[in-house]
Amino acid sequence: MLSRQPLKVIEGTQLEGNGSHGQPVAVVTGAGRGIGRALVDVLHARGYLVVAIVRSLSDVSELFSLDPQNIFPVRCDVTESSTESVLREFLERQVERVDLLINNAGFGATCYGIEGLKYQELEDVLAVSCYGPIRCVRACLPLLRKSAHGVVINMSSRFGSLEWVASGVVPHDEATYAYRIGKAALNMFTSCLAVELQGQGIRVLAVDPGKVKTRFGPKDADTEPADAACAIVDLAERNADTGLFVHASGERMPW
Numbered sequence: 429m430l431s432r433q434p435l436k437v438i439e440g441t442q443l444e445g446n447g448s449h450g451q452p453v454a455v456v457t458g459a460g461r462g463i464g465r466a467l468v469d470v471l472h473a474r475g476y477l478v479v480a481i482v483r484s485l486s487d488v489s490e491l492f493s494l495d496p497q498n499i500f501p502v503r504c505d506v507t508e509s510s511t512e513s514v515l516r517e518f519l520e521r522q523v524e525r526v527d528l529l530i531n532n533a534g535f536g537a538t539c540y541g542i543e544g545l546k547y548q549e550l551e552d553v554l555a556v557s558c559y560g561p562i563r564c565v566r567a568c569l570p571l572l573r574k575s576a577h578g579v580v581i582n583m584s585s586r587f588g589s590l591e592w593v594a595s596g597v598v599p600h601d602e603a604t605y606a607y608r609i610g611k612a613a614l615n616m617f618t619s620c621l622a623v624e625l626q627g628q629g630i631r632v633l634a635v636d637p638g639k640v641k642t643r644f645g646p647k648d649a650d651t652e653p654a655d656a657a658c659a660i661v662d663l664a665e666r667n668a669d670t671g672l673f674v675h676a677s678g679e680r681m682p683w
């Protein structure tokens with residue numbers, strides 16, 4: 429279970445130097461492990477200044493030790509309502525713009541079936557999969573608008589596809605109601621946001637990373653986190669579309 433202790437402050441590391449002059453800036457949530465951590469490595473290797481949102485102080489220290497000039501770990505739980513204002517203030521102090529926001533944080537629920545569903549778990553999943561991304565988008569939006577090519581990637585899942593769940597393409601018993609509802613809500617948020625931001629040059633995609641070998645990934649996972657992360661950053665950099673649900677390979681997924 430997740431800790432329900434609120435994290436009251438963001439303990440962002442301070443950038444030494446000039447902020448983001450000319451350097452692309454990415455914000456990644458759930459950056460301490462799994463796909464999120466791999467995204468930090470890929471973005472860093474491609475020259476981004478990375479704002480890495482994590483929950484634990486040990487993740488802050490570890491990420492900070494990698495490259496304090498270019499990786500800023502920020503301690504924050506996206507389920508906390510303070511995230512929006514504190515993240516925005518942090519970003520406005522530290523960077524000139526945001527080019528890429530990846531709402532990656534997420535977790536799998538454990539209670540299966542309609543009778544197994546626990547309301548608290550549903551609320552916890554929605555807090556991470558839906559409210560968290562909304563807060564992070566609102567925090568980043570003023571700085572995304574300063575980018576020439578802002579992109580928001582919402583980390584979704586094949587289990588968020590209404591069509592695939594309804595048609596049985598994804599097995600009924602492989603994911604909980606809470607997880608599927610959380611990702612479907614994230615997909616709807618993606619679609620609404622893409623339409624609203626279309627005229628502002630900010631692209632928004634929902635991305636299924638595939639079956640990735642992480643703590644959370646399925647038993648038949650076949651993709652290394654580094655490969656998934658490369659594919660996702662490629663998508664952000666090269667795919668010119670907006671308002672789509674896509675696999676990390678770029679293949680379209682049905683909403």
Ligand SMILES: NC(=O)c1ccc[n+]([C@@H]2O[C@H](COP(=O)([O-])OP(=O)(O)OC[C@H]3O[C@@H](n4cnc5c(N)ncnc54)[C@H](OP(=O)(O)O)[C@@H]3O)[C@@H](O)[C@H]2O)c1
Pocket residue numbers: 430457458459460461462463464482483484504505506507532533534535556583584585586636637638639640641642643644645646649
């Ligand atoms: N792996 C797959 O096959 C797969 C497939 C489809 C979709 N996805 C999606 O991909 C994303 C990453 O998954 P993963 O496989 O890398 O999982 P993971 O290894 O379990 O990592 C999940 C990350 O989310 C963070 N997180 C969870 N709750 C949070 C909260 N309230 N505030 C801030 N961070 C929070 C975790 O932080 P802590 O380290 O602090 O717990 C962790 O860094 C998730 O959205 C998941 O649904 C994964």
